[in-house]
Amino acid sequence: MGFQRSPPAYLSLTPRSSRLVVRGLGGVNYASGGAGILDSTFAGRNIPLSKQVRNFGTTRAQMVASLGSTAANDALSQSLFLIAIGTNDMAAFAITQQQSDVAAFYGSLISNYSTAITELYGMGARKFGVINVGQIGCAPLQRAQSPTGACADGMNALAAGFDDALRSLLGRLGSDQQRLQGLAYSLGDLYGLMQATIADPRP
DSSP states (O other), rough: OOSSSOOOBBGOOOOHHHHHHHOSSSSOOOOOOOOSSSSTTTSSOOOHHHHHHHHHHHHHHHHHHHOOOOHHHHHHSEEEEEEEEHHHHHHHHHHHHHHGGHHHHHHHHHHHHHHHHHHHHHHTTTEEEEEEOOOOOGSSHHTTTTOOOOHHHHHHHHHHHHHHHHHHHHHHHHHHHTTTTEEEEEEOOOHHHHHHHHHHOOO
């Protein structure tokens, strides 16, 4: 990508870095630790996905004011929008132990995810890189809570079910070229990568 380090966090932008972003010469990191797809995920302690999208809207408005609508849209259409979110939603759901509501939980997540992507598309985004949720049941904290140090299969199943739903959503959005013409995406399989690495950790 040409970056020597991660793009600056949105809330840390200086006047100089803001000018570079507005001119389409640099990226911005809108992510927030602990954030979720749902606004309710650890509410009040992070910037949820919906707010991150609104923050991008502010950046886009600045780009349009500086460059004009045509140039701003052209720059954004060539940009990559990387989204990696969902792990915290799984963790928050597991804490509530509402296992009977898994289908409704997935439905809420996918609805919010779809809204975020379509809103970004409406603001000029065309290229998306999406990373799914990994084997969260194999996180050190989860394994430390097991007497045998094994992965928490229930947590992994929760993540895998969401990943299936996310894959289906992206397929639907990507094929809807009448409504979302030019939308393209690549799905990074973090779940599969973790699964393969744990099965064979040798370099």
